[in-house]
Amino acid sequence: MNEKYIPRYDMTGVIQSIHEYFLSVMPAGLAYVTELVLIGILFLLFYAVVGLILVLAERKVAAFFQLRLGPYRVGPWGVFQTIADFIKLLLKEILEIKAADKFLFNLAPFIVIIASFMAIAAIPFGYSLHAIDFDMGLFYVLAVTSVGVLGVLLAGWSSNNKYSLIGAMRSGAQIVSYELSIGLSLMTIVVMIGSLQLSTIVQSQADGWWIFKGHIPAVIAFVIFLIASTAETNRGPFDLAEAESELTAGFHTEYSGIKFAFFFLAEYMNMFIAASIAATVFLGGWMPLHIGNLEWFNNIMDYIPAFVWYIGKTAFVIWILMWFKWTFPRLRIDQLLTLEWKYLLPINLINLVLAAFIVLMGWHF
């Protein structure tokens, strides 16, 4: 790899000065805690804002695919629609299910939402703009996001509703199998980079994104990652856990009010995280688009801030995921597993060997 790429708008100085300011007014331990709390609040705000925007975006995008206008009444072009919905959900009665396992029933939404919340910590939003830069960042994100299925399973089980239980069991089978595809498709790129650290992964794409540099294996891996992450986030055409035409609402049939909102929000955040990972690993994360030695082009691209690049790429991947959802019919549970074990997994393994071979021969850039 070449030396580190530092974008034109570098936030490191700002972050450093904030850190130094805290150190100057309070002892080191307290400063550390304060910073953690601040980052936590920042992420909570980010989480809420992204959730609200994504829900609106989904409704708008769905409407556009379906020859409709989408939310149009609350605020200009319906921009305040999700806020109104959120207030409605807050005010709604939280139903107590008599036959439900109360403790698990109340716990489940939190597990789902915490799992998705934890994953944000490792995602690089820009140069040095991440809460924590694990040297196994990618592995951490995969591990943490897969905890969410526990919440779904618990929700289905504790609701004491047959529809919920079927939904939860489907979700369990689905996520256990698609975890493999996600891991392996990311592995294809990791083999080429030789690192699981997300900042290194982004830095390695300074001279071109992996989807361009990685030859055919990277493209195949990208497609597989998109499919698998759609399944991982329980979205159509893999939304078997909810499958409203079969199971009414699947695992969250019995949830109402803010608890339902947690599931709802977590679904969108999971999508956001999946899109972030896709953007980071395949599309260069916050890295601007650079083409080899074309200096003037690269310079122009550098003027666009890193954060904008990151958001743009993520939004693009999210849009593709929405496009999937609003085009395809739903799969059946056995077809879902067939797709994974008979198609995605073998192709993925061959793809991985191919990628390893390319690395061995030094053919990648």
Added chain:
Amino acid sequence: MNSITNYIKTVGKALKSLATGMGVTGYYFTHRSTAITEQYPENRATLKLAERFKGEIVMPHNEKNEHRCTGCGICETACPNGSIEIISNFEVIDGKRKKVIDKHIYHLSMCTLCGLCVDACPSDALDFGGDFEHAAFNRISLTKILNKEGSKLTKDIKE
């Protein structure tokens, strides 16, 4: 070897069919003029209903506040749901004792708009109206009196 080519063919065919489907939805996503939503309450001014639209039963009155209903009661018997009731009086007009409607009561809440009354009326006194916004807070307001206050029978009806 054959099975492997089959496998690849299956995957290729599947991906192609999925791409075709995405092409259809993608086309509509990018062509916004195809949107079919009508902004209903706002477009009241431009809303065009079919001229034959069956919204409710009305009794047309001319500019002299005259209707064509003789009070014969054929519509009342033709109605399958009992949504029409006619209350008529006998009045002496030009020295003759004549049947004149007092109230032509129409229960919109019971009406199925089958059109039998309009079809049956011998003097074309009834017609369909285009108003379709019938929502009301109580059922009583859906019971209407079709003949306007002070209206009379037109002269040009032969009996």
Added chain:
Amino acid sequence: MAHHNQSPSEMVKKLGWLHKVLAEESDTTEKEMTDFVKQQEIISGRDPEISEEEYFINMGPQHPSTHGVLRLMVSLKGEIVQNIKPHVGYVHRGIEKMTEKMTYKQIIHLTDRLDYLSSTINNHAVCLAVENGLEVEIPERVKYVRTIIDELIRIASHQLWWGVMGMDLGALTAYFYGFRDREKVIDVLEKNTGARLLHSYYTPGGLMRDIHADFQKDIKEYIKYQRNLMNEYDDLLSNNVIFRERTEGLGIMTREEAIAYGVTGPSGRASNFACDVRKQHPYAAYDKADFKQILYTGGDSFHRYKARLDEIKESMNIIEQLVDNIPEGSYTAKMKAVLKLPEGTYFQRVEAARGELGVYVISKGDKVPYRMKFRSPNLSNLGALDKLTRNYKIADLVAIMSSLDLVIPDIDR
């Protein structure tokens, strides 16, 4: 689940209030009591005599994929459907009984509400029965117009079904595309009949009013529009690999089964059961048009789907052949003010959008029928559902039910 091993008397004790109620009825024997409890258990989905793994799930009366108030008691083993017990009657309105109080003209508007998606076809059945009974000669113009409007209604019905089939399988976008095109047909009909769903346009002897001046022009425009869009239907669903996987080879019905269950309409014809009334026993102006009876040998969900899509195309062919040849003349035959069917029984069948609709009238010579019975296609089609879905998954149950295209008010009447 523990309560499967309980004896009936234990269960009675558990349901304390029930025990009390039953005990007060002095002549209730122990056996009747346990039978009653068992029955209650079955209804509530806890059959004590079924195996440990099997459980009941109530699909409906409120369920997104039953499209109305149909209740299916589905016995499941995991996700595998063991059997289905349909419970009907949630929208029973007593239409057959109501007809006994109504004159033949008044009955027409009730038949709209049987299968509301093929409303004028239902009207047609009653009109034909009455006209045949009275031996009235119907003007040719009426026959042509009725045929065209019936076919338009059939197209509208199949378009709605197409969208809903997509929605049931999870492709919500197809639903909107189906409705977009249906809207065009409905507009043509609305201009002519004044209504969008329940037309009440036919009357014994003819039509309520003459066709609109733009009728022919609108229809030609519409057919031109629709023909261009049939490819889109194929691209979005018919050729989609997921859709094919979800429907092909599922819910197979043989020709013999179709005949045995009386499954008619596109569902029957997909099993190679030549049951198209329009072809077998032509009525109205169907003998004037040259059209194919859509027959498939597959008998699975996909072929039922295919048969309906092809029927849209075939209906457009029929309309195109007839629309320019509507003869001049009166829009209604001369009828008496009060229609009295001579004493006797009358039967008339027509091809509704979902199959063969039969009207059986017993008249005692009054102005109202003594008894009127509708042979609704949906009830027979529903009967086959249990057979078709056994040992498939819940998701397949939804797909198969959707491919049968049930309209619940027609089942309950």
